[in-house]
Amino acid sequence: MNRQALTVRQLNLYVRSLIEGDIRLSDVLVTGEISNFKNHYHSGHLYFTLKDKDASIRCVMFRSSAAKLRFEAQDGLKVILRGRVSIYEKDGQYQFYAEEMQPSGVGDIALAFEQIKEKLEKEGLFNPESKRPIPKYPTKIAVVTSETGAAVRDIINVITRRWPIAEIIMCPVAVQGQEAVPEMLNTLDRIYSLSGIDTVIIGRGGGSIEDLWAFNDEALARKLYESPIPVISAVGHETDFTICDFVADLRAPTPSAAAELAVPDIEEIKAKTDKYYLILKTFLQGKYNNLKVRFSACLNSQCLKNPVDFIVGRPFENLDRLVEKIESISEKLYTASENKLCALAGRLEAMSPLKVISRGFAVVSNKGKAVTTVKDIKLGDEVDIKLSDGNFKCSVIDIENQEGTV
Amino acid sequence: MKISFEESLSSLEKIIARLESGECSLDESISLFEEGVKYTNQCRTALNEAKAKIKSLSEFEKENSVD
Numbered sequence: 001m002n003r004q005a006l007t008v009r010q011l012n013l014y015v016r017s018l019i020e021g022d023i024r025l026s027d028v029l030v031t032g033e034i035s036n037f038k039n040h041y042h043s044g045h046l047y048f049t050l051k052d053k054d055a056s057i058r059c060v061m062f063r064s065s066a067a068k069l070r071f072e073a074q075d076g077l078k079v080i081l082r083g084r085v086s087i088y089e090k091d092g093q094y095q096f097y098a099e100e101m102q103p104s105g106v107g108d109i110a111l112a113f114e115q116i117k118e119k120l121e122k123e124g125l126f127n128p129e130s131k132r133p134i135p136k137y138p139t140k141i142a143v144v145t146s147e148t149g150a151a152v153r154d155i156i157n158v159i160t161r162r163w164p165i166a167e168i169i170m171c172p173v174a175v176q177g178q179e180a181v182p183e184m185l186n187t188l189d190r191i192y193s194l195s196g197i198d199t200v201i202i203g204r205g206g207g208s209i210e211d212l213w214a215f216n217d218e219a220l221a222r223k224l225y226e227s228p229i230p231v232i233s234a235v236g237h238e239t240d241f242t243i244c245d246f247v248a249d250l251r252a253p254t255p256s257a258a259a260e261l262a263v264p265d266i267e268e269i270k271a272k273t274d275k276y277y278l279i280l281k282t283f284l285q286g287k288y289n290n291l292k293v294r295f296s297a298c299l300n301s302q303c304l305k306n307p308v309d310f311i312v313g314r315p316f317e318n319l320d321r322l323v324e325k326i327e328s329i330s331e332k333l334y335t336a337s338e339n340k341l342c343a344l345a346g347r348l349e350a351m352s353p354l355k356v357i358s359r360g361f362a363v364v365s366n367k368g369k370a371v372t373t374v375k376d377i378k379l380g381d382e383v384d385i386k387l388s389d390g391n392f393k394c395s396v397i398d399i400e401n402q403e404g405t406v
Numbered sequence: 407m408k409i410s411f412e413e414s415l416s417s418l419e420k421i422i423a424r425l426e427s428g429e430c431s432l433d434e435s436i437s438l439f440e441e442g443v444k445y446t447n448q449c450r451t452a453l454n455e456a457k458a459k460i461k462s463l464s465e466f467e468k469e470n471s472v473d
Contacts, residue, residue: 137412142463160458165411171463190463194470266453269415273449276418280442283425287435 012089019094025085030057030096031104037075046073050081050096058095059083065099070213071112078104109209116218116243125225126246132230134250134262137269138198140167141262142191142229144184147172151205151234151255158256163263169197175204180214188223200227201258202244203234215242224248234258358388374401411452418445 006014019025032050039046044063049056059081061073073079083098103111120126141159145151152170159166171191173183184202191200202224204212214220215235221243224231233248234255245251252258299305363386364371371377381396421442424430430438461469 135412137410137415139410140466156460160460164456164458165452167459167461169461169463169466187463190467194467196470266456270450270453273415273418273446273453276422276442277446279422280425280439280446284435284439287432291432 008092009089012087012092015092016087016089019085019087027082028085028096029080029082031078031080032056034073034077034079035075037073039073046098048073048075050079058093059098060095061098061101065101069101070108071103071115073101080104109213113216113243116216116221117246120218120221120243120247125221130225131249134230134232135198136264138163138166138263140169140197140199142169142171142197142200144171144173144187144191144200144202145204145255146175149175149205151203154205154254154256155201155234155259158259159263162260162265164266166198166263176207176211176214181217181220184214184220185223188227192226192228197229199262200229200231201234201252201255201262202231202248203252203255203258204236205255206237206240212236212240212242215244217243220244221247232258232262362387374399409448411449414445414448414452418442418449421445 030050032052035049035051035056037046037048044066046061046066048059048061050059051057061083080102081096081098082100082102083096085094086097087094102108106114124130143152143155145155147170152172156168159168169191171187173187174180175184188200188202191197204215212235215233224233224244224247230249231247232250232252233242233244234252234257235242235244236254238253241251250261252261365384365386366377366381369376371383377383377396377399379396379399382393383396385392385394421438425435425438425442
């Protein structure tokens with residue numbers, strides 16, 4: 001024990017220098033299963049143990065590396081780590097300093113995608129019940145996509161051709177890279193605070209899975225779920241599915257398809273209104289014709305066409321016969337009346353006073369009144385005598401009734 | 407207030423359905439016809455005068471805040 005003792009720290013630092021001096025240990029790939037996983041949220045460092053059937057090693061992944069992870073590390077996950085081996089001099093603990101982590105078997109993106117998808121699905125963000133219908137005849141459509149891509153041109157072309165009634169509100173954003181998610185979140189907030197927008201289309205053209213990655217972002221998915229306006233997502237090509245597609249009210253296979261789904265075809269709608277106009281016109285015409293037919297049916301009915309027959313009925317079906325009958329009746333009546341008239345005229349003639357006078361009778365009147373009885377006159381009255389050819393006056397000198405003198 | 411295209415078209419559709427139900431009198435048919443023609447014209451005007459407009463979000467925000 002003559003040799004000088006080392007401090008613990010010196011020892012640890014020495015062993016560390018030996019390990020770090022081995023170039024093979026400075027860049028190691030190691031595979032195993034994660035256990036005892038701890039995420040130090042305030043520091044951002046990840047601590048865990050990597051183990052296999054027979055052995056284990058303590059691992060740390062510092063914040064700078066952990067922030068690049070797309071998926072969430074968790075217990076039981078089989079991973080491949082890339083990093084270096086070293087010793088933490090404070091406790092002499094030998095550990096693995098992971099710089100990269102990959103799920104083994106599936107790609108990290110695929111895993112991350114599945115993890116986010118499962119989480120949001122459990123929370124109900126993909127529920128069909130929360131999907132809203134896309135307005136049929138929109139007047140304002142917000143288009144959230146890159147200003148420069150093919151997607152924006154396709155969308156504008158389709159909307160302006162199919163439904164020029166709609167106003168397109170361009171909302172340029174980065175669709176890939178660091179800025180993509182924050183820009184999209186910010187733009188969506190601006191859109192949500194506006195009124196009058198009917199539909200939001202969010203998307204981009206095709207690209208690699210990495211290029212489309214922003215559309216798998218959890219925060220973006222939640223933002224879309226909160227949207228007060230129906231959302232159509234259109235990310236990449238028909239075969240690309242992103243988390244946004246699951247959250248959106250409607251998923252379109254491509255940006256141009258999104259535009260087609262967002263608006264009707266103006267030619268179809270024109271044809272539709274023309275058809276409606278025709279229905280209106282023909283309906284009224286039909287109504288008129290129908291009433292006309294009914295009206296002429298009335299006019300042609302027996303009661304109006306042949307009222308006499310209708311009213312008199314079957315016993316006198318033949319109007320001529322009826323007329324004959326009426327005529328013969330009236331003729332008889334007439335003849336009878338005429339005979340009666342002749343007789344009356346004869347009697348009238350016979351009763352004419354002139355006729356009587358002409359036979360030698362005279363008419364006696366006293367002061368203009370016909371004298372028919374001796375009671376109408378008294379002695380000394382001057383009476384007028386009328387004969388057929390003239391008059392004369394007489395004085396009454398004697399009155400005698402049939403019983404004798406008065 | 408200007409009624410939207412959607413409102414005109416759906417009013418027109420309601421009138422057509424009412425007419426086709428065959429329940430309305432001549433008087434009602436005539437007034438429905440007149441109304442229908444009014445909505446048809448509104449739709450046609452909107453369809454024929456439509457001219458695509460493209461605006462930036464910032465422009466739209468300005469307009470929106472003026473309203």
